[in-house]
Amino acid sequence: MRIIFAGTPDFAVPSLRLLLASKHDVCAVYTQPDRPAGRGRKLQPSPVKELALSAGTPVFQPLSLKSEADLQQLRDLNPELMVVVAYGMILPQAALDIPKFGCVNVHGSLLPRWRGAAPIQRAVMAGDKKTGVTIMRIIHKLDAGDMLHKEECAVTPQDTSGILYEKLAALGAIGLEKVLGQIESGIVMAETQDESLVTYAEKLSKNEAELDWTQSAVQLARNVRGLNPWPVAQTHYQGEVLRIWQAEPIAADNKADPGTVICTHKTLDVATRDGLLRLHEIQLPGGKRLPVQSFLNSHRPHGVKLG
16 A cells, blocks of 8 residues: 555654555655754754655655645645554644545544543553553544554553553554554454543643642652653752652551651652652752652651642
8 A cells, every 4th residue: 555654753653664664655754844952952853754764755744734735745645545643733634535545543542531632641640550552543523533443551550651652652553554454455343432431631731740749649659650751740849849750659547748758768758648659769950860769868858848
């Protein structure tokens, strides 16, 4: 099949790599325009663009696909299928209608749960026991198309959003390969989404980074994992922002006010509404990420109230 691939971040790379190594003809790659990054704010190509260029595949970076010129360019490529993975742009119906076999999307959740921008982070923060990827048809409604295949993945107590992101990126390529086989054989097993089961994964914001110590230790630990690697959970310690990279809930009877630090020479626990949150890796402004034991070598926070 002649396939156009549309994607931008690392999450899309395994799927593109699969297609480039397959018998299919990846006739073009669409990705977001280069963005400024790093201290020098130099324009940086997306991970998808870098892979496409290394493979000698034509790359297109339109600001949108709404203009007639952009749509005609898409038609001239004569695609049979368009594969979309975290492209970061909503495709107009005119673009969806161009490929012979339509457009499919690799989405990082078990639809209809967690439609939207941050399905991986929301699954972690909600305490989901499992998640996965769904390969679906794209229609002109957010993540609402018929489901063609799912790959499941357990969410462990050690999984951060970053860890789960990598797992699901790899699963996306596995699921995509199976769906390509369905399309080629003409036997596509499509399942309509149950709208009564839909949940939405709103985009994360920096405002969510601040921990609320009146929540339970279990919920706070989920938040820490879900906010890692961005925007990273934080609290305030003696007037400075203290970032929390790793923590775990400890079941314990506790009478201290939420946010109160309870520590020994080896552990640093914080009182919550229910249980204690044991911090494992933290970071002060201008400093590196530190194991809590190193922090305790030079700080005596017992009894300090965070927040």
